[in-house]
Amino acid sequence: MSETQTPVRVRFAPSPTGYLHLGGLRTALFNWLHARHTGGKFILRIEDTDQKRFNPESLEDLMTGLRWLGLEWDEGPDMGGPYGPYTQSERQAIYTEYAEQLIAAGYAYHCYCTAAELDAMREEQRAKGLAQGYDRRYRNLSVDEQAALQAEGRPSVIRLAAPLEGTTVVHDLIRGDIEVENSSILDPVLVKSDGMPTYHFAVVVDDHLMKITHVIRGEEWISSAPQHKLLYDAFGWQMPVLVHLPVILDPSGKGKMSKRKTVVAGKEYLALVHEFIEAGYLPEAMFNFLTNVGWNYDPEQEIFTREQAVERFDIRGINPTAAALPYSKLEWMNGMYIRELAPADLQQRLAPFLAKQLGLDEAELRQSERLAKLVPLVQERIKLLTEAWDKIDWAFIPANEIAYPDPTILISKGLDGTQTVAVLRTGVELLEEVEPFTAVALEALFRTAAEAAGIKVGSYFAPFRVAITGRTVSPPLFESMEVLGRDETLARVENAILALQSHIGEKV
């Protein structure tokens, strides 16, 4: 059995401080893919050790985002599991115990440095042009000195006593060995003065206790990996396999994607998962899209299913190069997925968007026969679920409410106002007599009429398009007429004639 086929335990461990963005979602996705590919477990762990930055809303947003993409987890804060709790703030006693263990073994020590003291130290380093960082000033306190400070009631943190010499090597599955001088590891804080662990300590303890086999996380963690290694070594634990995913770049290509919207050349780019949901992206498309950034399913095949991705995903094939998301490809892909949807399915997905945009009842739209007929007409014309409304809004407006604020758009190229009125009048007759009232019959009849009038079909059809939809661009004309039915179609054409007549001043 190859390595990636051995069941694994991986985790997505976000900090609930803000809304989930695409970078985080991609990290979760790759973890999930690796778990599903190997038949392993995908664990959700909440890293909320910074109480100042905790934001309960973000927890909700996070889970919603993961579920939206279909990244269900096997163990997590909401469902528990064999190695819980899965929320770090509930594991404080565990960290304290392990920290004590480290102190007892000489791998960690209490540091009584105050915030003011640290500031002064950094200020001095800056002034002298020295490298900035903790200078280990409390590392070698005598027993008496330590007791005195403790008696004084001075708060302390627990720091790692990093080796002063030598190098530490960590191995990354896709990047190879990463080597750093131990002297550059400046005794990082393990436990804060409020008793909470720092990320660096909690992540090591939890990954070990939760039996995590592969740590798949963002590239921004590479530089802290060596200090994690030191902790694993101090405890005598086996370090999980490390995989540092390339960061996702800002659409401009410079800098890590942030949670703020970025604007490039006047165009606004989304970053947060909930924004993509609201913009009408399909989770299937997002899944497909994200999977192919930093990894590649098949160089000759862009579109693939979730199952195919799970089947073929190979963590060793991850590309280490940072990438900017190709947003235009996402849009294209979303359009592809929309086109492949069963119309009834698309109707259901469109309903909530249309309800909001057109001020209609969502439940009614789900059942609406009219919408069911319109869906195939817009299906190949939209890339986002939010784009349907202004292509079909006319079908939900009563005929007598269709206004033509600018009647000149009724007049098609090559015709004048009077000729256009004449065409529309002929149309009224056709609409009255056509049988059955179907797109096929209508088109045949109107084509014949256009030919008889010696007018190009494009010019002949155009006024009807505007009469019916109020727009010069619309779904196919005769299908639209069929959706409306004879009476409504006639009413609209007659309204248009009146509007145009009053515009050109012709007597009725």
Add this chain to the structure above:
RNA sequence: GCCCCCAUCGUCUAGAGGCCUAGGACACGGGCCUUUCAAGCCCGCGACAGGGGUUCGAAUCCCCUUGGGGGCACCA
């Protein structure tokens, strides 16, 4: 400033020494189809950052330069 990571079309990628006159996709340009708009189909544009090695042979291996990115908190 110090440490670390990375380097193929505008963007996402294929490429693990000869299959590469570097393949695919999006975007872009042109054409076909066509009742508008789309969709679809066809064609085109377009890259191995630079310099040294290694080798019979390098996009692929090594080194340097350059460029980009990440990290240097009692945030994660």
